[in-house]
Amino acid sequence: MAMPPPFEEREEREAFDRIVETLIFLYTESRRLTKEQARSHDLTGPQLTVIKLLSGIGELSLTELSESMQTRNSTVTGIIDRMESADLVKRARSDEDRRVVKIRLTPKGRALAKSVPIEPMSLFREALETLSAHEARTLLKLLSKLEKSVRDALGGAIPAPSTHASPHEDHTDGR
Amino acid sequence: MAMPPPFEEREEREAFDRIVETLIFLYTESRRLTKEQARSHDLTGPQLTVIKLLSGIGELSLTELSESMQTRNSTVTGIIDRMESADLVKRARSDEDRRVVKIRLTPKGRALAKSVPIEPMSLFREALETLSAHEARTLLKLLSKLEKSVRDALGGAIPAPSTHASPHEDHTDGR
DNA sequence: TAGGAGTATTTCGCATACGAAACAAATTCG
């Protein structure tokens, strides 16, 4: 039989397990509440995200939308389908490039966006308020480091979003 | 018109946005790769998680399983249905409490568990290796603080997990 | 300038994921 691993190693494994577990907890629970809050306005979580993104930016192609939401195009197609049926959003073929579909809010969608105060992932955002400014900076630094490792592991093909103010970068998300 | 918010506040909001964005990135990308890796063994992501949980513990009720996986019972029912069809897992009514369904690996499931080296969320776990022990401790502390805030916000109804959801845990330490 | 490579979107089939309601067994309480 193998020797039991040394103490420090075992301890580190358990710390990693706790980190993974907590990350999943924070993500899933925040997502769950976002969904529940969105429901009171007849929206789903991702639909809320779409509305907030479009209301901030005005017009996005389907691919831009799917990148902002960290999901695949085929997923967003379905979300937009349902939102279009609900008259929240409108598709229009681009004139410069007739392959791309531009997505905009309808008046109804715009009105809804204004009337819904909830931000996607608001539970998690509120939790962040309990951190001090210093803690928040530390957390961001550590998460960014992890992000970099992950992007490297995925093969640098995917460019990282610039850490600060990119031209019209925008945030995400409530899936 | 409203005054623009003061600099520090604006900066803080952007930091929060970046944290949310990065959290989602880490979670979704890790999940995506786990799924892809599991596929080479004819498993899905959640199925891999089930196999690893059961192979470590032996037997879990459906509710215990769903708590460990942070999903709802109705979701796990479907996952177990498909795994049962694939002869990876077996359901058995408990004798003490005939409402409870115990889930165990079949020999085939046990063999598969041994032959699959992948841990769920392994991409994220590997990224954690790039942190120093001190950084990992700091990260865990900050995430735990957020977890606590979130649980409080959800109303203390939900008890914090005791590190693992094992059915008959030997509690050597409080926690 | 025709054709091939590449890009944007949709379609399809499948596997989560959720809440609400239906069921069944256990527990509580009058």
Add this chain to the structure above:
DNA sequence: CGAATTTGTTTCGTATGCGAAATACTCCTA
């Protein structure tokens, strides 16, 4: 004891979420 309540699981309907293949269009190059 027996009805009311609680708890564990399943069923149902709907919405993501994904990869692979199909479509439609653009760009590049021989």
